[in-house]
Amino acid sequence: MTNDNQIYFEDVELGDEIGPLEKVASDQGVIDFCTLWGNPIPNRFTSEEEAAKAKLSGPIVPGVMSMSLMAQLITDWAGPAALKDLDVVFRQPVPHNKPLIMTGTINDSRQEDGENIIQCDVLMTGTEGERYIIGTALVSLPSRS
């Protein structure tokens, strides 16, 4: 399952950066996500009033949606089935309609159970450097050999 743009295990080095990938979670995107998720609308993710009740400054992006945006940093880079493990901490609420910048830094590479594994720190920030999400990803890459 490789293609011309495929990244190989031998191509990456410790310290290499992944991304940046920029995404925006629009109001409509959050509504669509909540609908699919089965979270009744309005809720704190879609409504100013409901967000205020939850003592938030405005509607926020659900954690599961933010994580799904974050996963794209890896799948866009390494392929659709390359992401093995994504472990994130939600540091602060993620806002709607603002650029969300995702980056990764490779900090380990190893062979594990016959797979070529890359480990990287991943980060979602705002344009002012707000750290929304931090985490770690494990990625399986094919070998050239």
Next chain:
Amino acid sequence: MALELEYDRSLYGKEHEAGPFEVTEDMIISFNQSISQAGPCYNNKDAAVEAGYRGIIAPPTLCTLFVRRVQLPDINLKFGKTRFHGGQRVQAKAPIVAGDSISASSHLKEVYAKTGRSGTMVFIVWETTFTNQLGEVVADVQESYAARE
């Protein structure tokens, strides 16, 4: 001195099941649209089959949609006034493909306290294992909820 946490420890070892959930092409494509997920294997059956899959594959985090469909009991934690979603982990074990039927089984993994600059927080971690109709584990998801003083 370690914080003595008070909660319902009898929940350890109990599995809470839900599903099966049908994963359709429409569901995957709607999920992709909501998060602007591109990629031929996620959106085009021919491309996915050519790449060796049984059909359109779901992005690795799609299974998180189903986690809250498992009815989880209150652990009756006697700590904190505010709770929030603190973190999440997805371990993808095998692709989830359109047409799959996946079942969920959740259990209480751990409850622990952590003290930092902003005080003490208690984390409640639930783990959900998703299995497809072939009996293959496709993903493990851990959701962590934090309680703050």
